[in-house]
Amino acid sequence: MQDKARIQAMVGEDLLFLTDDQLRRGIEAMFFAYRAFTADPDLILADLDYGRAHHRALHFIHRDPGLTVTSLLAVLGVTKQSLNRVLRTLIEDGLVDSRIGRRDRRERQLHLTSAGTALERRLSEAQRARMRAAYRNAGPQAVAGFRQVLEAMMDPETRAQYQALKDLSDDR
Amino acid sequence: MQDKARIQAMVGEDLLFLTDDQLRRGIEAMFFAYRAFTADPDLILADLDYGRAHHRALHFIHRDPGLTVTSLLAVLGVTKQSLNRVLRTLIEDGLVDSRIGRRDRRERQLHLTSAGTALERRLSEAQRARMRAAYRNAGPQAVAGFRQVLEAMMDPETRAQYQALKDLSDDR
DNA sequence: TTAGAAAGTCAACAAGGCTGCCATATCGGG
DNA sequence: CCCGATATGGCAGCCTTGTTGACTTTCTAA
Numbered sequence: 082m083q084d085k086a087r088i089q090a091m092v093g094e095d096l097l098f099l100t101d102d103q104l105r106r107g108i109e110a111m112f113f114a115y116r117a118f119t120a121d122p123d124l125i126l127a128d129l130d131y132g133r134a135h136h137r138a139l140h141f142i143h144r145d146p147g148l149t150v151t152s153l154l155a156v157l158g159v160t161k162q163s164l165n166r167v168l169r170t171l172i173e174d175g176l177v178d179s180r181i182g183r184r185d186r187r188e189r190q191l192h193l194t195s196a197g198t199a200l201e202r203r204l205s206e207a208q209r210a211r212m213r214a215a216y217r218n219a220g221p222q223a224v225a226g227f228r229q230v231l232e233a234m235m236d237p238e239t240r241a242q243y244q245a246l247k248d249l250s251d252d253r
Numbered sequence: 254m255q256d257k258a259r260i261q262a263m264v265g266e267d268l269l270f271l272t273d274d275q276l277r278r279g280i281e282a283m284f285f286a287y288r289a290f291t292a293d294p295d296l297i298l299a300d301l302d303y304g305r306a307h308h309r310a311l312h313f314i315h316r317d318p319g320l321t322v323t324s325l326l327a328v329l330g331v332t333k334q335s336l337n338r339v340l341r342t343l344i345e346d347g348l349v350d351s352r353i354g355r356r357d358r359r360e361r362q363l364h365l366t367s368a369g370t371a372l373e374r375r376l377s378e379a380q381r382a383r384m385r386a387a388y389r390n391a392g393p394q395a396v397a398g399f400r401q402v403l404e405a406m407m408d409p410e411t412r413a414q415y416q417a418l419k420d421l422s423d424d425r
Numbered sequence: 426t427t428a429g430a431a432a433g434t435c436a437a438c439a440a441g442g443c444t445g446c447c448a449t450a451t452c453g454g455g
Numbered sequence: 456c457c458c459g460a461t462a463t464g465g466c467a468g469c470c471t472t473g474t475t476g477a478c479t480t481t482c483t484a485a
């Protein structure tokens with residue numbers, strides 16, 4: 082459907098924000114913003130011969146210490162072979178500790194070591210700094226809208242996962 | 254700085270949305286939403302033995318026909334060697350037309366063929382469908398906030414580029 | 426006219442996705 | 456106690472898409 086036709090169909094409604102052109106702007110905004118979003122941690126990681134995959138693993142192990150390989154797999158949405166490669170280097174390098182499960186000895190419970198915690202903090206602080214600046218600049222109402230649209234964009238399963246992620250209520 | 258300390262520092266201000274926990278939620282929302290954002294085109298691309306890089310090239314050639322390899326490079330933020338490989342397959346497969354520049358014969362001006370236009374439309378319609386649903390669900394005010402935060406997150410140079418991108422004012 | 430800059434191409438390498446297949450340890454039900 | 460299912464790890468090999476380095480063609484300014 083062309084924009085003009087679409088607009089015709091919306092007469093009397095406040096739906097101009099749904100034109101193809103508006104949607105394309107949103108698509109481009111996602112592309113450019115996501116690139117910026119990963120840029121700061123990527124700089125740190127490159128120095129250490131790690132990649133984004135390592136960052137993601139550290140992030141989710143940090144936020145839910147003791148989670149199993151299978152749970153991490155589900156959150157990250159990659160294959161175990163792919164995760165395993167990343168996890169192995171993190172364990173070898175002493176950033177992640179893999180302990181045999183207490184309930185179920187087949188499981189491996191993942192924790193960050195103190196070195197792992199330090200790197201995670203360094204990475205996430207770099208990422209938070211950018212996010213904080215953007216949030217501050219845009220204001221609380223914009224932030225609410227930002228989160229609302231992102232959530233609406235997720236697949237239902239992912240959204241449930243996202244919403245189930247507990248608050249860390251830290252003093253980390 | 255810990256959350257509690259940060260919150261202490263905000264007494265009397267409405268800045269709770271800047272806590273580390275809120276920022277982490279935003280970071281996770283970006284991760285999950287971006288994965289969903291690329292999922293639909295990825296399905297189509299996989300069938301055709303193309304990747305996300307091909308999609309991005311098609312997108313920006315579509316939105317600015319005749320642009321040169323160097324300009325496309327600047328928008329995509331990758332090396333020319335990386336782009337070249339993608340571009341070569343698109344040209345070989347007859348989706349993109351590369352014409353020697355008239356002013357400067359070193360330049361290549363890129364256009365979509367009709368086949369390229371068709372694929373671009375198919376890909377972007379898949380992506381727009383998801384975006385449209387998210388926008389409709391969240392409402393115009395949320396969409397405004399979404400765009401505001403994404404723009405604030407970009408690097409200044411990228412933001413300038415993004416804002417300079419012309420409207421397509423279509424009937425494509 | 427010639428040196429150097431700029432645009433684009435080719436070659437080779439690495440990260441990190443993927444699939445397929447197999448081994449090991451453990452669990453739980455019959 | 457045994458047997459099928461589950462959790463994990465490892466190996467091989469493939470693909471896409473980043474990277475750097477070296478090269479050609481073309482343009483421009485000295």
